[in-house]
Amino acid sequence: MQLSKELSAIVTGGASGLGGATAKALASHGVKVSIFDLNEAVGAKHASDIGAKYYKCDVTNEASVDAAFAASRKDNGVERILINCAGIGIAKRITRKNKDTGVIEPHDLASFTKTIQVNLIGTFMMIAKAAAGMQTLTPLNADGERGVIINTASVAATDGQIGQVAYSASKGGVLGMTLPIARDLAQSGIRVCTIMPGLFLTPMFDTLPDEAKQSLAASVPFPSRLGHPSEYASLACHICENGMLNGEAIRLDGAIRMAPR
Numbered sequence: 001m002q003l004s005k006e007l008s009a010i011v012t013g014g015a016s017g018l019g020g021a022t023a024k025a026l027a028s029h030g031v032k033v034s035i036f037d038l039n040e041a042v043g044a045k046h047a048s049d050i051g052a053k054y055y056k057c058d059v060t061n062e063a064s065v066d067a068a069f070a071a072s073r074k075d076n077g078v079e080r081i082l083i084n085c086a087g088i089g090i091a092k093r094i095t096r097k098n099k100d101t102g103v104i105e106p107h108d109l110a111s112f113t114k115t116i117q118v119n120l121i122g123t124f125m126m127i128a129k130a131a132a133g134m135q136t137l138t139p140l141n142a143d144g145e146r147g148v149i150i151n152t153a154s155v156a157a158t159d160g161q162i163g164q165v166a167y168s169a170s171k172g173g174v175l176g177m178t179l180p181i182a183r184d185l186a187q188s189g190i191r192v193c194t195i196m197p198g199l200f201l202t203p204m205f206d207t208l209p210d211e212a213k214q215s216l217a218a219s220v221p222f223p224s225r226l227g228h229p230s231e232y233a234s235l236a237c238h239i240c241e242n243g244m245l246n247g248e249a250i251r252l253d254g255a256i257r258m259a260p261r
């Protein structure tokens with residue numbers, strides 16, 4: 001599809017980082033952009049900076065998601081584009097030794113469940129609800145295209161590191177559902193792709209000292225640096241525009257293959 005002011009898009013996690021850059025890139029093509037994010041202060045400011053609209057939304061809460069869809073569709077019409085960028089990361093091994101007691105403790109269920117809820121179930125819920133809306137729209141072109149959905153997994157979906165069990169499980173789920181959902185929606189003319197980013201300089205890395213950022217950058221074969229969110233955004237826009245991209249997960253990682261740690 002041709003990006004233009006005729007289209008509307010929802011970007012989850014669009015307040016910052018990869019989603020923030022994608023919301024900006026889509027808005028720069030004239031697309032009516034709805035940012036769905038938990039972070040009201042940052043989301044509303046970013047939306048106003050780029051000419052988008054902000055809707056407070058927790059992708060793990062169905063009532064919150066339904067309210068955001070209803071408000072966005074009222075303002076911008078039914079979305080032709082959904083970009084799923086909302087996500088969280090945690091670092092915990094499957095077991096750990098309690099420093100105080102010396103007892104070996106299993107990974108807690110709460111943080112595993114939370115990670116799956118945000119990254120996998122949140123993505124699933126957004127896709128199902130957006131697809132139901134897109135199916136009511138008339139096709140845009142001779143291919144019969146109605147819409148496009150882009151998810152964000154991670155290279156951790158396939159090369160999860162030590163301490164990434166919850167995160168990798170959630171991103172592996174996003175990777176695994178890409179093809180079956182593309183197949184489910186093929187007859188409706190809705191494409192589904194997933195981007196698997198490597199290491200991108202976003203607020204997720206804000207807490208890391210410069211030395212650690214440099215060391216991560218040096219681990220990328222070429223180009224030997226962290227990715228810019230605009231590079232993710234540029235791939236997301238390309239996927240929207242390239243009608244043959246469907247059912248595919250694309251690594252965007254400068255050839256990095258993550259080591260165990």
Ligand SMILES: NC(=O)c1ccc[n+]([C@@H]2O[C@H](COP(=O)([O-])OP(=O)(O)OC[C@H]3O[C@@H](n4cnc5c(N)ncnc54)[C@H](O)[C@@H]3O)[C@@H](O)[C@H]2O)c1
Nearest residue numbers: 013015016017018037038058059086087154197199200202
């Ligand atoms: N930065 C990287 O190197 C990298 C690499 C691989 C994958 N990713 C993935 O890319 C996506 C974006 O990450 P980022 O680096 O831009 O991080 P980020 O923290 O800048 O952005 C994530 C956004 O998601 C929002 N969010 C979190 N939980 C939410 C919820 N329950 N409902 C609605 N919004 C919620 C946050 O408020 C935030 O604005 C994530 O899914 C992340 O796992 C990032």
